[in-house]
Amino acid sequence: MAPLSKNKIKYIHSLEQKKIRKEERVFLAEGPKLVGDLLEYFPCRFLAATSLWLQSHPNIYAGEIAEVSQEELSRASLLKTPQQVLAILEQPQYTLTPDIARHSLCLLDDVQDPGNMGTIIRLADWFGIEDIICSQNTVDVYNPKTVQATMGGIARVRVHYTSLPDFIRSQGKEIPVFGTFLDGQNMYEQPLAANGLIVMGNEGNGIGKEVEALINRKLYIPNYPQGQETSESLNVAIATAVICAEFRRQAAWK
Numbered sequence: 001m002a003p004l005s006k007n008k009i010k011y012i013h014s015l016e017q018k019k020i021r022k023e024e025r026v027f028l029a030e031g032p033k034l035v036g037d038l039l040e041y042f043p044c045r046f047l048a049a050t051s052l053w054l055q056s057h058p059n060i061y062a063g064e065i066a067e068v069s070q071e072e073l074s075r076a077s078l079l080k081t082p083q084q085v086l087a088i089l090e091q092p093q094y095t096l097t098p099d100i101a102r103h104s105l106c107l108l109d110d111v112q113d114p115g116n117m118g119t120i121i122r123l124a125d126w127f128g129i130e131d132i133i134c135s136q137n138t139v140d141v142y143n144p145k146t147v148q149a150t151m152g153g154i155a156r157v158r159v160h161y162t163s164l165p166d167f168i169r170s171q172g173k174e175i176p177v178f179g180t181f182l183d184g185q186n187m188y189e190q191p192l193a194a195n196g197l198i199v200m201g202n203e204g205n206g207i208g209k210e211v212e213a214l215i216n217r218k219l220y221i222p223n224y225p226q227g228q229e230t231s232e233s234l235n236v237a238i239a240t241a242v243i244c245a246e247f248r249r250q251a252a253w254k
Helices: 006-014 018-024 032-038 051-056 070-076 098-103 114-126 144-150 164-170 236-252
Strands: 026-030 044-049 065-067 085-090 106-108 131-134 158-161 177-186 197-200 217-220
Touching: 006 044, 006 070, 018 026, 026 032, 026 144, 032 085, 044 051, 044 070, 051 065, 070 085, 106 114, 106 164, 114 131, 114 144, 114 236, 131 164, 177 236, 197 236
Parallel strands: 044 065, 106 131, 106 197, 131 158, 177 197, 177 217
Antiparallel strands: 026 085, 044 085
């Protein structure tokens, strides 16, 4: 096993940068639960772990393995509280096919917060959504904060980046396209299609005008009791959870 050099620590820290992750086609994951889940799905180029973790995982394969002390791990880690192991994994290469909308619900229009992105991927995993299609300005799925927030969902949910207007147009007019708006219809009073597309918008600006023009089913998540003064809006990840739950509930009764 190789020692954890200063250059390796510098390289690990460089993976905070999207440019480096893209050039190297890798991403960073930390913690025993997350790393343990992802090692089953992605080739591992480098792994640094404490002796205790390595002893409990004798059959782990990685291109390079470093046994480290807790202090060394702390110097390498991007987390405030490092947890036994970190891994540099290879990014998968997915293909965006025309028929993907048959088993996809979620489109993200310029979502910027890494935590929101990771939580949405985790939700997609829970609700059986296999693909998420993102605008090209949406936060990078391999941002370390996003990866941590997915809680392993990144292993089972494929994330694609493309022009959302072009993608929506390619699906034809028969595919319902949903979005949430303050002037939309109460989502609990509307029939929701199992094969529809749900667009979730930017945290501050909502859904962009070009994408909004292609939405043919505007929904509204009502507050309770209706008419009572509440917060202006829901966090985008929470709104995604509410909508996906209702879509899946209706599908279960059909």
